[in-house]
Amino acid sequence: MDFNKFIFVTCAFLFTANARNNLSGASKPIVIDTDIYSDVDDVGSLAIANVLHNCGLADLRGVAVNTHSEYGALAVSTINTYFGNGDIPIAAIRPLTNETFVDTRSFLQGEYASKISHNWPRILNDSSATPTPVEFYRSILSSAEDRSITLISLGFLTNLATLMESLPDEFASLTGMALVSTKVKELVVMGGKYPSGWEFNFGGSDTASSQFVVNNWPREVPITYSGFELGEGIISGEKLADYAPPDSPVTAAYQWYVGRCSTIRESWDPITTLYGILGFEGARGLGIGKLFVHANEIGYNEVSADGSNTWVNDSSTTNQHWLKLADGVSNRSVARLLDRFFAHDPSDKRCGTYRLY
Numbered sequence: 001m002d003f004n005k006f007i008f009v010t011c012a013f014l015f016t017a018n019a020r021n022n023l024s025g026a027s028k029p030i031v032i033d034t035d036i037y038s039d040v041d042d043v044g045s046l047a048i049a050n051v052l053h054n055c056g057l058a059d060l061r062g063v064a065v066n067t068h069s070e071y072g073a074l075a076v077s078t079i080n081t082y083f084g085n086g087d088i089p090i091a092a093i094r095p096l097t098n099e100t101f102v103d104t105r106s107f108l109q110g111e112y113a114s115k116i117s118h119n120w121p122r123i124l125n126d127s128s129a130t131p132t133p134v135e136f137y138r139s140i141l142s143s144a145e146d147r148s149i150t151l152i153s154l155g156f157l158t159n160l161a162t163l164m165e166s167l168p169d170e171f172a173s174l175t176g177m178a179l180v181s182t183k184v185k186e187l188v189v190m191g192g193k194y195p196s197g198w199e200f201n202f203g204g205s206d207t208a209s210s211q212f213v214v215n216n217w218p219r220e221v222p223i224t225y226s227g228f229e230l231g232e233g234i235i236s237g238e239k240l241a242d243y244a245p246p247d248s249p250v251t252a253a254y255q256w257y258v259g260r261c262s263t264i265r266e267s268w269d270p271i272t273t274l275y276g277i278l279g280f281e282g283a284r285g286l287g288i289g290k291l292f293v294h295a296n297e298i299g300y301n302e303v304s305a306d307g308s309n310t311w312v313n314d315s316s317t318t319n320q321h322w323l324k325l326a327d328g329v330s331n332r333s334v335a336r337l338l339d340r341f342f343a344h345d346p347s348d349k350r351c352g353t354y355r356l357y
Helices: 041-054 070-082 113-119 133-143 158-164 176-183 207-216 228-232 249-258 268-278 331-342
Strands: 014-016 028-034 058-065 090-092 149-154 184-190 223-226 292-294 300-303 309-312 320-325 350-352
Touching (some): 041 058, 041 149, 041 268, 070 113, 070 249, 090 133, 113 249, 133 158, 133 176, 149 268, 158 176, 158 207, 207 300, 223 268, 249 331, 300 320
Parallel strands (some): 028 058, 028 149, 184 223, 223 320
Antiparallel strands (some): 014 350
16 A cells, blocks of 8 residues: 655754764664553654664664563564664563453553554564573673663563573573673663652562662663653653654554544653663754753662662762753653654655754
């Protein structure tokens, strides 16, 4: 079927992106660990990662899924394939199920992962053909340069806990903890409330893994938290259907999940991904300035048995921080920036400027 494309041009000054490094001296190596399945903001995060990968600002080395439905990995493949990146490695947690999402809390949100998987092209045919997350992580990290990989965690910490507890194998002679200490540049986590509280990613499923990762993360490796309170106020997805191509699985996923033809959703995972790739510097080539700053200078995060977290002020710990918006940056301006990434047309091989307004 032929579709008429709405070209979403954000500014007259455009860059060709056929050579992926035009906007940056080097692409930032990232790995995303996602709970895609029970919330649609993971789809928005993958859209951001794919657009910035294609623009040469990110090097998306792979995506690991930390929820058990077989449709998680298939949905990841659908989004990556839509943006022309169907060859990016995907890992899926085991055991796999054929479960589809049912909103038993509010009975408002709808299922989208199986729908986009079965109605859009994808390279991955079978989730069981993917490696396990620990195989995936150990392979990627062992071949990476030291202190080069940024891990972006968008969900449960099960996969990262398994990595940290892993032993030497055919992929690497180092333990998982040694691999993390040697190869990871930063861990960026969507999880927790700050300075204290309870949030679903830490407390909703695998609290033991949340405790283990947060409480045992190597002190020599930076870890940055994007809390519930930060993403809650950034409402993105408005008018997505007006600007995205009519065949966009991103739009369809938001419509199916939010319901009643709406695409408006909080932005927990997308802002975490945006920081994970752009950091504090932003992207001058895209017209994006500094969006985030640290909200604290010292201390560390501590997760309790129920998944709640508390920030402990400790002047001897300086590798842990949580985020807030930079001065002069509003929730609305960040939301509109996210919308532009969500609506990006893959057939437009140019990277326009994405200035806040």
